[in-house]
Amino acid sequence: MTLSITHLGPPGTYAEQAAVFYVNWLTKSTGFEATLSPYPTISQSLHAVADGKAHLAVVPVENSIEGSVTTTLDTLWQLDSLRIQLALVLPIVHTLISCASSLDKIKTVYSHPQALAQCQGWLERFLPTVQIIPSNSTTEALQRLEQETTTAAIASSRAAQLYNLPILASGINDYPENCTRFWVVSQGEADAGYRASTIDASHTSLAFSMPANTPGALLRPLQIFAQLGINLSRIESRPTKRSLGEYLFFMDLEADVKEAQMQSALAELTMHTEILKILGAYNILPISAVT
């Protein structure tokens, strides 16, 4: 069987790098083959799976420096049919790609806003006078570099190879411990074939809204999980988009949704929430080497 997998494009993005790693792992462990389809936005790559045009999407959720990828959270909240199957953690090493003969020839630097923010200190130090221009992905501006020799882009070394472009500086991210967590997302319930193992999932992610104007409402959900000994590894708030000051909460919990403790917690949680969505139960696969 050949699976189709969507990701943020054009080719060479970190999302594609995570997807390539996932495909290699999947082929080795299950014999599945896969083709990759780049989409211009993360939202479109998720919608393609919800609409049945692809089997899986590999989407960034969170970077260790710049935080949540909010478009991923908001789109998963909207699209009821999607479930997280696996998490991947990719170390991020940014490079400055340009056909300029040296740094002092560069007048413009393009990249995704997250990548620009992750290299802000380096840019201020080494390219203090350049114009910084955000783009829709790290690779969107690469095609113009051959024509525009005073232009540079921030992307991965793998992207430089793919587009056959020179690297002027490597490891330019301000914080060395830079990594991004991705989710592999499919339609409907878990298909064990897509996953890291058939053993229990290590994490469950969920999201919920609460009845409007309930002061101190967040305390109860946290208490429910704490009392049952379930550790909360992450909490993120997002606006409900109804009115300023109303939030959804996204939680990552260190337990399989199938465990009895978790089932008790969820049963109690439904009594305190307005809408509760289980986004999926999954394991985490670290990506140690660049493939």
Add this chain to the structure above:
Amino acid sequence: MTLSITHLGPPGTYAEQAAVFYVNWLTKSTGFEATLSPYPTISQSLHAVADGKAHLAVVPVENSIEGSVTTTLDTLWQLDSLRIQLALVLPIVHTLISCASSLDKIKTVYSHPQALAQCQGWLERFLPTVQIIPSNSTTEALQRLEQETTTAAIASSRAAQLYNLPILASGINDYPENCTRFWVVSQGEADAGYRASTIDASHTSLAFSMPANTPGALLRPLQIFAQLGINLSRIESRPTKRSLGEYLFFMDLEADVKEAQMQSALAELTMHTEILKILGAYNILPISAVT
């Protein structure tokens, strides 16, 4: 006395609109006069105040649709000397500005990523084939519109007036209840002259980090405030930038930092946090009419 106030530029941004409102209010209530200084990034507008180059910065904190402005939170965490003096809530009405004779002539739309995200549905419906290009502010691209008649930008109607450019469509934000909360920030402790009133502040904002690897650590801070009857109106997590899975928490609480309850809560909170910063105590001034 003339105060200098920084904001995200070029002129015509929503931050400038909030700053203009604030200056009008300030002049009426205190007799202070003020000059506005646009900066190319939010971070730079805050650094100018921390470095003593300006008295106040007006910075966006949170939009009701797109959520936190993370660069504001991260910069306030870094710059110890800044304190919030006042919050302003500005209704956001986006317009499509272009010299094109009609919508079907438009090939490219520029705006700040938050504004693009807030008009995503409208763009997909009315301009499904255009190229969407993020810019550093809503007004950055306005100067090119007179030359480039197939280009449009999303900004406020006030920006269209300032640059003397035509509006092709108004109220194009996907959600009508779109507003942005701004903070007015100065160096050091409160100066009553900058504030909405000398009465008690309605809100206190703080941020804290916690000792690494303390499961369930967030529960205790929430319990402390709940037990003392202090309502939490917002919680936001941000990465510590040390390693994936370690977070700072930003909280807005509905009490003045000077109240006895709040002082008790803070005394207990310091025992459970690693670094605790009080970002300021302030009132909220709604901006009802566009000035």
